[in-house]
Amino acid sequence: MKPLRASDCWVALVHHPVYDKHKRVVATALTNLDLHDIARSTRSYGCAGFLIVHPVAAQRELAQRIANHWLAEGAEKNDFRRQAIERIAVVPDLETARVHVTAAAGRAPHVVATAARNAPGTLGYHRLQQDGPLLLVLGTGWGLTDELIASCDARLAPLQAASDYNHLSVRSACAIILDRLYGDHPNYATS
Amino acid sequence: MKPLRASDCWVALVHHPVYDKHKRVVATALTNLDLHDIARSTRSYGCAGFLIVHPVAAQRELAQRIANHWLAEGAEKNDFRRQAIERIAVVPDLETARVHVTAAAGRAPHVVATAARNAPGTLGYHRLQQDGPLLLVLGTGWGLTDELIASCDARLAPLQAASDYNHLSVRSACAIILDRLYGDHPNYATS
Numbered sequence: 001m002k003p004l005r006a007s008d009c010w011v012a013l014v015h016h017p018v019y020d021k022h023k024r025v026v027a028t029a030l031t032n033l034d035l036h037d038i039a040r041s042t043r044s045y046g047c048a049g050f051l052i053v054h055p056v057a058a059q060r061e062l063a064q065r066i067a068n069h070w071l072a073e074g075a076e077k078n079d080f081r082r083q084a085i086e087r088i089a090v091v092p093d094l095e096t097a098r099v100h101v102t103a104a105a106g107r108a109p110h111v112v113a114t115a116a117r118n119a120p121g122t123l124g125y126h127r128l129q130q131d132g133p134l135l136l137v138l139g140t141g142w143g144l145t146d147e148l149i150a151s152c153d154a155r156l157a158p159l160q161a162a163s164d165y166n167h168l169s170v171r172s173a174c175a176i177i178l179d180r181l182y183g184d185h186p187n188y189a190t191s
Numbered sequence: 192m193k194p195l196r197a198s199d200c201w202v203a204l205v206h207h208p209v210y211d212k213h214k215r216v217v218a219t220a221l222t223n224l225d226l227h228d229i230a231r232s233t234r235s236y237g238c239a240g241f242l243i244v245h246p247v248a249a250q251r252e253l254a255q256r257i258a259n260h261w262l263a264e265g266a267e268k269n270d271f272r273r274q275a276i277e278r279i280a281v282v283p284d285l286e287t288a289r290v291h292v293t294a295a296a297g298r299a300p301h302v303v304a305t306a307a308r309n310a311p312g313t314l315g316y317h318r319l320q321q322d323g324p325l326l327l328v329l330g331t332g333w334g335l336t337d338e339l340i341a342s343c344d345a346r347l348a349p350l351q352a353a354s355d356y357n358h359l360s361v362r363s364a365c366a367i368i369l370d371r372l373y374g375d376h377p378n379y380a381t382s
Contacts (some may be wrong), residue, residue, distance in 0.1 A: 021269070033224050037360045044351050052335050070193060071231045076214070095329050125376060160228040160235050160375050167271045168366065169228045175363035184351050185371065 003129040004130045006046040006182040008105065011099045011136045011174060013038060015054040017148055018141040028140040030059045035066055037171040038138075039084040045178040048104065048133075051097045060090045094148065098135060105133035107177045113137045113144055113152040114177060116166050125180045136177065138170050197237040197297065200325045202365060203288045204229055206245040208339055209332040219331040228258055228362040229329075230275040236369040239295065239324075240278045242288045245372040255283045279292045285339065290324060296324035302345040304328045304335055305368060307357050313348040316371045327368065329361050 005172070015033060016027035042050045048134065052063045067088045075082035091097050094111075101109045112134060137144065137152060149155055159176055160166055168176070179185075204225060207218035216292065223253045258279045266273035284289050285302075289357045292300045303314070303325060328335065328343060340346055348365055351357055359367070370376075 013235055014246075033360075034360075037363055040358055040360055041363050043356045044354055046354065046356075073346070080356070083356060084358065105261055159370070162375055163237060165237075165271070165274060167231055167235045167275065169224075169231055169362070171224075171360070171362060172232050172366035175359065175366045179350070179367040179370060180376065183367070183371075184353055 004128070004181050006178070007014070007048055008037060008130065008132065009047045009100045009134045009136060009137065009182070010049045010051060010097075010109065011042050011178075012039060012051040012053050012094060013049060013170065013174075013182035014094060014137060014139050014144060014148070015059070018139045019143055019145060021142050023142070025145055026141060027055055029141070030054060032066060034140070034171055035063060035088070036081070038174050039088055041175045041178055042087060043084040045182045047087070047178065047182075049089060049101075050062060052090045052173040053092070053094055053097055054090070055092055060092065063088075067187065094151075101133055101135050107132050109133035110154070111135045111137060111152045111153045113149040114157060114173065115139070115143050115149060116168070116173070117160050118145060118161050119155065119160055121155065123154050124157050128154075128181065129172045137175065138174055140170055146186050195319070195321045195372050198239055199321065199323065199329060199367070200238045200373070201240045201242060201288075201292045201295075202229060202233050202234040202238060202369075203242040203244050203285060203326055203328045204361065204365075205285060205330050205339070206250070209330045210334055212333050215360060216336055217332060218246055219372060221245060221254050223257060224332070225331070225362055226279070227272070227275070229365050230279055232369055234278060234365045236373045238278070238369065238373075240280060240292070242284070242291060243279060243281045244285055244288055245281070246323060251274060251281045251283065252324070254279075282382040285328065286343075292324055292326050298323050300324035300326035301345070302326045302328060304340040304344045304346045306330070306334050306340060307349050307359070307364070308334060308347060309349055309352055311348065313346050314347065317359055319345075319347065319372065322326065329365055331361055338348050
């Protein structure tokens with residue numbers, strides 16, 4: 001088994017198709033702190049990139065405008081923020097994210113969904129292997145739709161599946177997932 | 192060594208004394224998503240409580256007002272949010288946080304600071320023991336002051352100390368720290 005390599009990992013944050021709390025399929029609004037926090041987490045763990053997936057052009061333009069701010073005048077105030085933001089790309093759908101990673105990595109990624117809901121056939125963190133590029137897919141709102149998850153190559157087990165409360169923010173979940181996979185503790189994912 | 196127990200753990204989020212980016216000692220403004228994300232993380236991992244530490248009365252009142260909203264009319268819209276928020280307490284300083292935990296736990300807590308800066312004598316996650324209540328202290332802004340850290344009983348090692356980039360949001364850092372200590376993976380903190 002190859003060791004997991006953050007430098008071959010991309011994170012996609014999907015705003016559609018996801019559920020709302022009534023399990024309707026919706027597109028959620030861009031959240032500024034999702035962009036910042038996940039950019040900082042992916043940069044801290046050495047990931048290759050962070051893809052913001054939104055079907056609405058105006059929301060993609062907003063995401064790009066926020067990113068551009070921190071790449072230009074904002075960089076003078078806070079260069080650490082620039083370093084995180086510069087790995088962001090904004091795309092309309094997961095298929096485009098996949099194409100983006102394939103072009104950057106020279107090879108199609110293994111696409112792995114994440115979800116807070118339990119389901120048969122989820123992959124424990126210790127069982128995830130990475131023999132090439134990895135695209136980790138996270139959902140906003142009340143999570144990725146079952147159809148989108150089914151279109152991925154694998155699905156990670158929920159964090160804290162045994163807890164009576166399983167409602168982490170997507171920002172927190174992303175940070176934990178990256179730490180479990182690539183953290184500087186004994187890497188139990190490959191042990 | 193006793194196993195780590197989330198039900199004996201409190202998290203304190205300190206807004207003063209912390210550094211700004213010029214290493215001046217400041218009080219930072221309350222961030223709404225710190226309150227929500229850290230409440231959700233502490234609840235997901237089964238912690239006993241989340242203490243918001245702010246020296247400014249108007250900021251404490253704001254924190255309490257946000258919390259009260261989700262305990263009252265907001266609870267009808269989102270009961271999961273209520274369950275996270277109900278473990279919040281708002282206090283003016285770390286000493287009061289310590290007194291709060293002592294009263295709740297019946298015993299003074301072991302107070303453990305966290306920081307992104309490396310330093311001699313930091314405690315690796317695998318070395319943290321918990322034989323009674325634990326108060327984990329996180330700083331906003333550019334981190335807890337050296338004096339506040341020195342007043343704690345111990346200091347955890349930085350997350351991703353070997354990374355060339357160490358600028359996680361405090362929301363992300365809190366989530367990762369709780370997962371390292373209390374996550375449902377093989378608990379390497381006690382192995």
